[in-house]
Amino acid sequence: QVQLVQSGAEVKKPGASVKVSCKASGDTFTNYDINWVRQATGQGLEWMGWMNPNSGETGYAQKFQGRVTMTSNTPISTAYMELSSLTSEDTAVYYCVLIWFGVWGQGTLVTVSS
Amino acid sequence: DVVMTQSPLSLPVTLGQPASISCRSSQSLVHSDGNTYLSWFQQRPGQSPRRLIYQISNRDSGVPDRFSGSGSGTDFTLKISRVEAEDVGVYYCMQGTHWPPYTFGQGTKLEIK
Numbered sequence: 001q002v003q004l005v006q007s008g009a010e011v012k013k014p015g016a017s018v019k020v021s022c023k024a025s026g027d028t029f030t031n032y033d034i035n036w037v038r039q040a041t042g043q044g045l046e047w048m049g050w051m052n053p054n055s056g057e058t059g060y061a062q063k064f065q066g067r068v069t070m071t072s073n074t075p076i077s078t079a080y081m082e083l084s085s086l087t088s089e090d091t092a093v094y095y096c097v098l099i100w101f102g103v104w105g106q107g108t109l110v111t112v113s114s
Numbered sequence: 115d116v117v118m119t120q121s122p123l124s125l126p127v128t129l130g131q132p133a134s135i136s137c138r139s140s141q142s143l144v145h146s147d148g149n150t151y152l153s154w155f156q157q158r159p160g161q162s163p164r165r166l167i168y169q170i171s172n173r174d175s176g177v178p179d180r181f182s183g184s185g186s187g188t189d190f191t192l193k194i195s196r197v198e199a200e201d202v203g204v205y206y207c208m209q210g211t212h213w214p215p216y217t218f219g220q221g222t223k224l225e226i227k
Contacts, residue, residue: 047216061215102165102174
């Protein structure tokens with residue numbers, strides 16, 4: 001079964017961008033849509049968007065339109081989520097997820113602080 | 115967007131006793147293909163969410179059979195037949211019928227009395 005391993009924690013200043021990676025192993029990367037879900041500390045789960053590594057097609061939650069970009073590098077089986085114009089409200093753990101298969105990465109804590 | 119509403123939001127349970135969590139959707143989750151894409155996730159403290167149940171009642175591999183899901187249309191339930199200490203955490207329902215977006219319930223925090 002596929003496994004997802006994410007990049008490490010990040011600390012960013014307000015207004016900056018962050019790029020989180022998610023490397024898949026154990027199965028063909030292009031077989032799955034990659035979703036991104038975030039969770040602020042002590043809060044619930046919020047879906048951000050998805051991408052298909054095979055076609056490059058993406059879809060973003062309205063809340064993040066214009067601020068999020070999801071990409072992939074298929075030769076190295078890695079997906080990326082970049083979020084720009086960060087504010088303190090973006091401080092959260094970001095997960096890559098294969099929603100249809102119930103597979104989650106370990107999460108990446110992004111802290112936005114001046 | 116489909117709104118998912120869970121109750122209760124806090125669930126204190128005695129070890130060995132049953133527990134039940136309700137999840138209601140703002141519209142029917144029956145897909146045009148006939149399936150209902152309602153899942154349940156468990157999130158233990160400090161861990162990533164883990165899917166327990168998909169399509170209302172199908173347990174994921176390795177999930178103990180004390181967990182069961184039921185329901186239809188807009189009303190769904192996750193039941194734990196006998197709560198164990200390892201069941202402490204937050205439980206979320208999620209709909210995948212009317213995506214995008216996928217939407218989650220607010221979460222139900224299960225704790226041991």
